[in-house]
Amino acid sequence: MTTMSWRKRxxxxxxxxxxxxxxxxxLAACGGDDDGGDGEAAEELPTGDxxxxxxxxxxxxxxxxxxxxxxxxxxxxxxxxxxxxxxAAVAGGAGTNAQAVLASRLGSGEPPDSYQRHAGAELxxxxxxxxxxxxxxxxxxxxxxxxxxxxxxxxxxxxxAIYSVPVNIHRSNLIWWxxxxxxxxxxxxxxxxxxxxxxQAEALEEAGKTALTVGxxxxxxxxxxxxxxxxxxxxxxxxxxxxxxxxxxQEVIAALDMFTQVLEHSNIGQAAADWQPAIDPIVDGDAxxxxxxxxxxxxxxxxxxxxxxxxxxxxxxxxxEGVFNWLSDSFTLPVDAPHRDNAIxxxxxxxxxxxxxxxxxxxxxxxxxxxxxxxxxxGYFEEPLQDWNDDGVDKVGSLAHGTVADNAWxxxxxxxxxxxxxxxxxxxxxxxxAQAYENTRQE
Ligand code: GAL
Numbered sequence: 001m002t003t004m005s006w007r008k009r010x011x012x013x014x015x016x017x018x019x020x021x022x023x024x025x026x027l028a029a030c031g032g033d034d035d036g037g038d039g040e041a042a043e044e045l046p047t048g049d050x051x052x053x054x055x056x057x058x059x060x061x062x063x064x065x066x067x068x069x070x071x072x073x074x075x076x077x078x079x080x081x082x083x084x085x086x087x088a089a090v091a092g093g094a095g096t097n098a099q100a101v102l103a104s105r106l107g108s109g110e111p112p113d114s115y116q117r118h119a120g121a122e123l124x125x126x127x128x129x130x131x132x133x134x135x136x137x138x139x140x141x142x143x144x145x146x147x148x149x150x151x152x153x154x155x156x157x158x159x160x161a162i163y164s165v166p167v168n169i170h171r172s173n174l175i176w177w178x179x180x181x182x183x184x185x186x187x188x189x190x191x192x193x194x195x196x197x198x199x200q201a202e203a204l205e206e207a208g209k210t211a212l213t214v215g216x217x218x219x220x221x222x223x224x225x226x227x228x229x230x231x232x233x234x235x236x237x238x239x240x241x242x243x244x245x246x247x248x249x250q251e252v253i254a255a256l257d258m259f260t261q262v263l264e265h266s267n268i269g270q271a272a273a274d275w276q277p278a279i280d281p282i283v284d285g286d287a288x289x290x291x292x293x294x295x296x297x298x299x300x301x302x303x304x305x306x307x308x309x310x311x312x313x314x315x316x317x318x319x320x321e322g323v324f325n326w327l328s329d330s331f332t333l334p335v336d337a338p339h340r341d342n343a344i345x346x347x348x349x350x351x352x353x354x355x356x357x358x359x360x361x362x363x364x365x366x367x368x369x370x371x372x373x374x375x376x377x378x379g380y381f382e383e384p385l386q387d388w389n390d391d392g393v394d395k396v397g398s399l400a401h402g403t404v405a406d407n408a409w410x411x412x413x414x415x416x417x418x419x420x421x422x423x424x425x426x427x428x429x430x431x432x433x434a435q436a437y438e439n440t441r442q443e
Contacts, residue, residue, distance in 0.1 A: 043137035045348070046341035054342035055086040057105075057112035059098035062091065062276050064299030068363025072167075075358050076349050083342055088112055093275040094218040094401060106131045111334030113343040118402025119156050119166045119328035125407050126332070127163050133333040134161040138344065144351050147369045151395075156330070164330035165351045168365035171384050172293045172398040173226050173317045173325035176279070176300070179310070181209055181288045190289070191318045194230050194258050197289075201265035210287035211265040215278035220268070221400040221417055223291045224259050230319025231255035234394040241397065241404035247434040248427070256426035263421065276303070282312070291317050293327070293401070297364035297380050308379045323394045324387050327401035328368055412436030 054076070060069040066089070077085055090098035095116070102115055106126070117123045126132045139145055139162050145153065148166070156162050175190055182189070185207035191197040201211035214220055229237045232245075232255050239245030245252065267287070272278035276299055281287035283304050290296070300312040308314075316323065331350050337343045349355040356367035361376045366385050377385045387393045397403030405413065413433055420429035 041133055041335075041340065045138075045141060046344055049082065050080040050342060050345055051082045052342060053084045053086055053113070053339050054080075054346060055088050055112040055114075055339070056346065057088045057090075057098070057102060057115040059090055059092055059095040059116065061089045062093070062274060063303035064276055064295055064364070065093070067298055067302055068359045068365075071362045072350065072355060072359045075355065076346060079349065080342070080345060083345075093215070094222075096216070096218050099407075106334065109336065111337055113337045113339045114331045114333060114346050117164055117330055117332055118398075119152075119164060119330040120397060120403035121406045122402025122410075123156075123164055123330070123332070124158070127158055131335060132163045133335055133337075135163055135165065135333055135347065136161050138165070138333075138347060138351075142348060142351055144369075147353075147371050149368075149370050149389075152328070152368060164332045165347045166328040166330040166368035167350045167356060168329050168360050168363060169368055169384070169388055170293045170295060170327050170329070170365045170401070171324060171387075172222065172327055172401060173229055173320040173323060174292065174294060174296070174314050175317045176282060176290050176292060176296055176312060176314045177288050178282045178285055179313050181282075181285055185209060185288070187288075190313075190315050192321070194227055194262060194318045197318050198261060198265065200288075204288050205265070210267045210281055212262065212267075212289045212291070213272065213278045213281050213287045214263070214266045214268050214290075215272040215275050217414065217418055217421075218400055219275055219278055219292070220263075220271075220421055221414070222293070222398075223262070224417065225399045226291050226317040226320060226325065227259040227262055228252075228255050229323060229325055229396065230317055231258050233319075234323045234396050238396050241399070243437065247430040247437075253426045253430055256420075256429060260424040260426065268421065275299075293398075294364045294380070294384065298362065301364075302362070314380065322392075323396060324384070325396050325398055326388070327398040327403050329365075330368075406440070408440040409436055412440065 056073065058069060060066050073085055073087060090101045092098060105111060111131070117126065152166065153162070156164060156166065177190055185204045187200050187203060191200050204211040214223060228240065232251060236245050236251065240247065275292055279290050279292065279296060279299055282290050283306065300306045301308065306312045331347055333340070333343050333347060353369060353371055356369055357373050357376055360367050361381070366372070366377060366381060366388060374385065399405055399410070399413070413436065416429050416432035416436065
């Protein structure tokens with residue numbers, strides 16, 4: 001995996017300062033505060049009967065997002081029948097709305113008992129602000145240091161401490177399609193490069209089909225990261241998030257121009273309100289392609305009842321064969337969680353083999369642990385499971401899903417992207433992103 005390390009340079013910011021070629025992304029914040037605010041909290045597993053409430057906060061509401069969550073919450077309820085589970089989900093794919101609600105709750109000292117965050121850079125500001133407890137003791141107590149892959153543990157370690165429990169690994173760099181639509185347009189298979197996509201798009205449009213669908217801004221960012229990955233390759237792509245790759249270089253500008261060309265063959269003018277309705281035209285046979293993470297599997301299979309390789313198909317997004325663009329959903333223990341013991345019970349379940357093997361085959365992801373019951377991961381799942389565990393497959397992190405850019409920088413990228421999709425001005429976007437990187441390192 002890409003190696004990135006993070007240093008706290010001054011109050012309020014954690015900045016990436018180094019990139020090496022090999023093993024993993026290391027999040028290391030150094031500096032004064034290192035206890036995550038857990039000074040008084042007992043580092044002990046709860047004992048006795050569980051009762052009272054458990055409020056779980058996530059953005060898993062719509063079809064394809066909520067089924068995995070429900071399976072895990074049901075298992076929790078079975079194990080702790082006297083606990084009242086409060087499912088406090090805020091609708092909006094990728095957490096776009098949930099993150100704002102969460103920020104306000106954390107800021108006003110009203111945390112839920114556990115909340116969802118992407119593992120990686122997205123959690124850094126919570127750690128910096130002492131919003132989350134250090135969970136290293138739980139990892140040790142539960143033996144998780146031995147069953148989570150070493151590289152993943154390094155990725156979620158910040159100054160020798162771990163602050164969230166990853167429940168899965170999702171893959172971002174996927175292109176989904178309707179085989180019947182390709183056939184109708186006389187196309188043999190998915191494009192191997194974005195150039196080839198442009199050629200295919202013309203044939204699709206001639207056949208009266210939309211070549212590519214998109215949804216709200218975050219799905220456009222999801223597309224952008226995978227166009228950049230396909231055009232630049234894993235090393236240059238990884239360097240975008242560490243300062244190593246010059247955003248204003250010719251190579252990056254050309255990749256950004258490609259993104260604009262790709263969007264010209266999309267339905268961005270009628271962009272859907274979220275990722276599920278962006279997939280519907282594929283299901284209905286009106287459009288060919290959508291670039292989305294593998295939560296889309298749950299939508300195609302479970303919600304739409306289609307069969308893999310017949311009703312829908314999927315492969316790596318153009319130009320990213322042999323690369324795994326990853327992200328992970330993880331759960332936290334907020335400082336001052338009102339029902340802390342019940343939250344710890346939830347985290348124990350989310351980190352357990354049973355919990356992950358209950359959640360992931362429904363959610364469309366693979367377990368974050370390295371000891372899954374492989375018989376549960378057939379069909380689509382075989383490839384990600386194999387690729388994730390294959391050192392020959394390059395691992396890079398997702399921008400749209402919190403792996404590589406901290407919240408301050410990502411917020412600036414979001415705003416710049418909104419302008420960029422309107423203007424198509426690659427140079428202005430590249431300069432805004434590069435400038436924002438510098439600015440958010442300094443404060
Ligand atoms: C991602 C998240 C996935 C899925 C998706 C769509 O950010 O990691 O689990 O929920 O958003 O909402």
